[in-house]
Amino acid sequence: xxxxxxxxxxxxxxxxxxxxxxxxxxxxxxxxxxxxxxxxxxxxxxxxxxxxxxxxxxxxxxxxxxxxxxxxxxxxxxxxxxxxxxxxxxxxxxxxxxxxxxxxxxxxxxxxxxxxxxxxxxxxxxxxxxxxxxxxxxxxxxxxxxxxxxxxxxxxxxxxxxxxxxxxxxxxxxxxxxxxxxxxxxxxxxxxxxxxxxxxxxxxxxxxxxxxxxxxxxxxxxxxxxxxxxxxxxxxxxxxxxxxxxxxxxxxxxxxxxxxxxxxxxxxxxxxxxxxxxxxxxxxxxxxxxxxxxxxxxxxxxxxxxxxxxxxxxxxxxxxxxxxxxxxxxxxxxxx
Ligand code: FES
Ligand SMILES: [Fe+2]
Numbered sequence: 001x002x003x004x005x006x007x008x009x010x011x012x013x014x015x016x017x018x019x020x021x022x023x024x025x026x027x028x029x030x031x032x033x034x035x036x037x038x039x040x041x042x043x044x045x046x047x048x049x050x051x052x053x054x055x056x057x058x059x060x061x062x063x064x065x066x067x068x069x070x071x072x073x074x075x076x077x078x079x080x081x082x083x084x085x086x087x088x089x090x091x092x093x094x095x096x097x098x099x100x101x102x103x104x105x106x107x108x109x110x111x112x113x114x115x116x117x118x119x120x121x122x123x124x125x126x127x128x129x130x131x132x133x134x135x136x137x138x139x140x141x142x143x144x145x146x147x148x149x150x151x152x153x154x155x156x157x158x159x160x161x162x163x164x165x166x167x168x169x170x171x172x173x174x175x176x177x178x179x180x181x182x183x184x185x186x187x188x189x190x191x192x193x194x195x196x197x198x199x200x201x202x203x204x205x206x207x208x209x210x211x212x213x214x215x216x217x218x219x220x221x222x223x224x225x226x227x228x229x230x231x232x233x234x235x236x237x238x239x240x241x242x243x244x245x246x247x248x249x250x251x252x253x254x255x256x257x258x259x260x261x262x263x264x265x266x267x268x269x270x271x272x273x274x275x276x277x278x279x280x281x282x283x284x285x286x287x288x289x290x291x292x293x294x295x296x297x298x299x300x301x302x303x304x305x306x307x308x309x310x311x312x313x314x315x316x317x318x319x320x321x322x323x324x325x326x327x328x329x330x331x332x333x334x335x336x
Contacts, residue, residue, distance in 0.1 A: 014177040014264055014310040018042060019333035020141040021211075021238030022151045024257030024269050027169065028134045028159065031056055036081030036089055038071025042140050043262050046127065047071040049100075051087040056136045057100025059089070060125035064104075068093035102126035133157040133255060134167060134271070137241070140260075142335060149211040152237050156253050157273060164253070165279070167271035168291055172298065176305045178239060178258045178266040179330050184301060185215055185234050185242070186321045194304060195297045197221070201232070206322045208329040212237050223249055223286065239333045246294075250287040251275035254294065270298065 025039050026048055036049035038061060045061035047070040061069050073082045074092045083090040088097035088105045097106040102124035104117040116123060128139040128147055133154045139147045156164050174181060184190070186206060191197045201219040217232040230248030244254040257269045272291055279287045316323055 013308075014180060016177045016179055016263065016310065017334050017336045018140070018142060018260045018263050019178065019239040019330070020139075020145070020148075020335065021240045021333055022130065022137045022139055022147075022149075023240040023259040024135050025058065025138050025259065026056075026136045027167070027269070027271065028056075028131060028136060031136060034084045036071065036073075036084055038069065038081060041138075041259050041261055041267070043260075045069065045071070046138075047081065047089065048136065049081065049084050049089045051084060051100065053087060055087075055100065056129050056131050057089075058127040058129050058136075058138050059098060059100065059102055063091040063093060063096065063098075064123040065091065065094060065096050070098075098124050100126055100129075134159050135255065135257065137257075149238060151241055152235075152243075154243055154253070154255065156275075157255055157271070163277065164273040164275055167255075167273050170270045170272075170295055170298070172268045172270075172302065173261070174266045174268055174302055174305050175264060176266065176308070177264055177310065178260055179327070179334075180305055180308065180310055181258055181266060181268065181301075182236070182239060182242075182330065183323065183326060185213075185236070186323055186326045188217065188321050189319065190301075190304075191219070194300050198227070200319075203321060204231075206325070208322075208325055211332075213326070213329055221249060224289070225286075239330060246290065250283055250290050251278040252287070252290055252294075268298070270295075 031048055031050045033050050033054055036047055039046040039048055046058055047061045048058045050056050061071050068091055070082050070089055070091055073080050077083050082092045088099045090097050095108045096104055099105050102122040103120055104123050107113050130137045130151050134157055137151055188201050188203050192200050199220055201217040204216040204218050207214045213236045215234050219230050220227050221230040228248055233245040234242055236242040240258050242256040246252040252274045255271045259267050261267055274287050
């Protein structure tokens with residue numbers, strides 16, 4: 001947990017609406033068959049569960065019967081989420097059951113059920129879920145609009161891809177709006193000042209295309225074998241999902257997900273995978289050093305993010321990069 005700061009209370013520091021898009025809520029391995037878990041994202045209480053047939057579902061947390069929270073079990077399930085039976089989650093309070101589409105599938109103690117339930121109407125809010133790249137994602141739109149794009153499949157990150165390592169996961173709480181964090185991708189100059197790289201990396205490409213964005217940076221990185229040319233390619237799909245390829249030192253892929261907890265509190269989930277071939281021949285230390293270095297860089301960025309103010313019109317100089325293009329692209333995800 002990042003420390004709470006006096007400046008967190010300053011709501012004028014960053015005032016932007018929550019963006020829409022696909023957002024990470026759990027890694028696949030964090031939700032086993034028959035398991036449920038409470039989630040707190042988008043300023044809401046939610047619950048994720050994995051049905052007996054293995055499908056991940058996300059529904060609103062409060063039971064439509066009398067309002068119990070579905071994410072906290074009792075008796076044999078105390079300390080975990082509520083029970084899952086077949087394709088439904090079981091409310092801990094009176095045992096009503098709900099499927100992932102928010103329909104009530106069973107009231108165990110009443111032969112007669114309310115008309116809405118008899119008609120099969122949805123009585124509990126449910127979320128669009130996608131599971132790929134070892135990640136469970138949900139679609140959030142403040143106005144409840146259906147998905148406008150899809151997350152992308154990353155073949156390297158498939159659970160059964162043996163050529164790549166199991167993910168090394170780092171989760172962090174960051175106390176700012178996620179747009180401020182996303183801006184890092186177009187900010188070449190900060191690498192030298194915040195992260196101590198020898199030179200300011202060169203932006204080789206920066207493309208904004210519909211819901212996605214793609215950038216490429218060339219850097220010179222110090223390694224135990226001397227300074228080498230390294231390349232950083234990043235691709236974002238919406239505001240919540242980015243994939244960053246580091247090549248040149250030891251092929252590493254970062255799946256960087258940002259999910260809003262509130263408008264000014266973002267949870268960052270970083271999963272790193274590395275090409276096993278690149279770690280062979282005594283390169284394991286180099287691979288570990290690269291991860292440690294990237295992890296350190298994120299901690300350094302957070303010192304800035306947790307305290308900086310969002311300026312609508314920053315005083316930019318020529319070499320600052322595509323900030324305003326980035327913000328124009330990002331603004332499509334901000335509806336108020
Ligand atoms: S509150 Fe959920 S079954 Fe009664
Ligand atoms: Fe950074």
